[in-house]
Amino acid sequence: MSASQLPTEHLGEPPRTGGATARGALLMGRYRLVRRLGRGAFGTVWSARDERLDREVAVKVLDREHVIHARFEREARAAARLQHPAIVTLYEAAVDDDGAYLVSELVRGRTLEGLLEAGMLSDREILEIGVALCEALSHAHAQGVIHRDVKPSNVLVPSHRGRAAGLGPGLGESAKLTDFGVAHVIGAAALTRTGDIVGTLAYMAPEQACDGTSGPHADLYSLALILYEALSGVNPRAGTSRRRDSAPLPPLRRQRRDLPRRLAAGIDTALRVRPEQRGSLLDLRATLLACLDQADDTPGVVAPGWRGKDEETWVRDAPGPEWIERRQGSAPTLQMTGSSASGLRLGLTTVMRLEWFGRALNAAAAGLGAAWLVTALWTRPPFEPALVAVVVALVTLVVPLAGVLLSGVALGVVGLAGALPALVAKLAGHWWQRALLGAGALCGLVIAGRLSGHNLYWLPARIPPSDPRALLALAAWALAAAVAPLLRTRRFPLLDLMLAAMWSVGLVVAVGASGAHPLVGELPGALLAAVIMGWGPLLEVFEETRAMAGIHDDVA
Known part of the structure; x- marks a missing residue:
């Protein structure tokens, strides 16, 4: 009632x-x-x-x-x-x-x-x-x-x-x-x-x-x-x-x-x-x-x-x-x-923050890299490239590190292999894992390039792989991948963005100084690496700027 x-x-x-x-x-x-x-x-x-x-x-x-x-x-x-x-x-x-x-x-x-x-x-x-x-x-x-x-x-x-x-x-x-x-x-x-x-x-x-x-x-x-x-x-x-x-x-x-x-x-x-x-x-x-x-x-x-x-x-x-x-x-x-x-x-903002989003991108790149490699190495591939791509993508989705080298191949095909150390740094947890994968990724790109006859990042034309200068390039990738997650203050996103840009430029300079020539997609790869490294800080700057802009509008 x-x-x-x-x-x-x-x-x-x-x-x-x-x-x-x-x-x-x-x-x-x-x-x-x-x-x-x-x-x-x-x-x-x-x-x-x-x-x-x-x-x-x-x-x-x-x-x-x-x-x-x-x-x-x-x-x-x-x-x-x-x-x-x-x-x-x-x-x-x-x-x-x-x-x-x-x-x-x-x-x-x-x-x-x-x-x-x-x-x-x-x-x-x-x-x-x-x-x-x-x-x-x-x-x-x-x-x-x-x-x-x-x-x-x-x-x-x-x-x-x-x-x-x-x-x-x-x-x-x-x-x-x-x-x-x-x-x-x-x-x-x-x-x-x-x-x-x-x-x-x-x-x-x-x-x-x-x-x-x-x-x-x-x-x-x-x-x-x-x-x-x-x-x-x-x-x-x-x-x-x-x-x-x-x-x-x-x-x-x-x-x-x-x-x-x-x-x-x-x-x-x-x-x-x-x-x-x-x-x-x-x-x-x-x-x-x-x-x-x-x-x-x-x-x-x-x-x-x-x-x-x-x-x-x-x-x-x-x-x-x-x-x-x-x-x-x-x-x-x-x-x-x-x-x-x-x-x-x-x-x-929500989607790009999700962990599975990065895993999905890595899996897709690994699948595409595997399919390209199969077609590049065999005139008549023993397996259907599409089937290889699906299988590799599914495996990589479950075990992200398993497909890093193949993701590097896919990046190399489109001239973006210079971003691979940043991808490794995002996926590997321990510093030694990042260092090994960073060096291994460069070796994998060189070997895949020589076998397929394509320059995916750097074909050692001037210096053989056994030359000490080649080891400098491997060390540069290993060090870059190992220290990348450490370049975060987590309190000052603008500084984090600057550190990401400096890291990307420093990697290119270090590889070039070792005598590697020519580097394919040097600038685009560096830009993509900076984006991968600085995506989190960039979102934080965007959100904070949005909030502060509203406060300033209110004052006005």
Whole structure:
């Protein structure tokens, strides 16, 4: 029964003790109050027993003087439409002369605010919670509901987190968002300076704090600010005045340099002053998911890792019955918002960061190199070149180092063999493996070139392979491959790009100084090597520049 269907005279007058609802009171003729879970500025949360359906619920009792009656029914109806594993289900709502009552599901757990204060969450757990909240808010926005007051005390973390069947990673397993619509039914001046603006100032988007404008981008801003604070321990909006609400926030990596640049850039983007430049919840969710594997899984230093306690908050471990009764596919899916160019850049960045992408390129090159070598060595190949290419590619996909020499042949055919040491450096783990493969790759190119009659990189016409000067070329490739991964500061991407360029030029100069002549594709190979070496730093520069450009635009 909804609030609109429940007449005031059916609420059942609860006994009062000192102005507060008493333990054991029967509310609305069915909810027996059992235990007070907490008292806030505008009401009290109780665990209660639904005597009609024999289940545990939570009852939030809002002080009547703080409730805007005209808004209460409208907001309750909107909140009741939300059926999602990461959102606290609202069962019933009612209002009388003494107060307003919100009956919801009950979960044993703790608030995000309490867990952060105790240092009980790791970076990875924070990102998982962020994913769940992105999905919860996306569902609400698809139903036309704006939260308006996203903050750590409204984020509830169940003590026993389980994945909802049939749903994506992070969905409903890490956190639940509560108090949908409550901010809009409370008009007390303690929340904000006027009764028309709702929310908590420390987590408000600039446009919401200035003129009360609250939309999907305002909820996105509040969520990003929660993640900023959770990861850094600092809320830059806390204690600020209204006049400074439009000031851009300092970049997240200024607080924590050890965080992945993509993660920091994604959160910084969602915190831009201009709503249209924040991207979407989908963008933020994709960033959080992409950075999960890089996130530290060690809880905070204040307390040991939290694995579930007996404290109760206004959440329940499993989705409410309304969600269970719905079809699995009935939940709205995330919709892409923001510019298509932004999504394209995000997708390109994600794909090029994946480990399998580099393996796939290496496997394809090895297959092509094997096919070319078969046709070059035999007039009538004993095996079909296409079949050889497929087999070699599959083997190389499983064992990347197995196809490095053949990848070098493919690069040599197109005049890019000078990039092979950079490829070796990306695939081999130990320095001695890189050194052996670097020298072996050059030997393989020379031998394949002499056998096939093609100059794949360098045919030793002036100096025989036994000449000491030839050994200098082998040493140059071995040394270049061995030291390449060491030329990364991992903190200064522009310097990393310069080191990659210097490494590439130095390799060409060293091989040329040994007497090797002519070198095929000397310049293109050096450029490709620099790209392979500097791709990671280049992406980091791109992401950081994107974030800083948005901040500068906001200032302008």
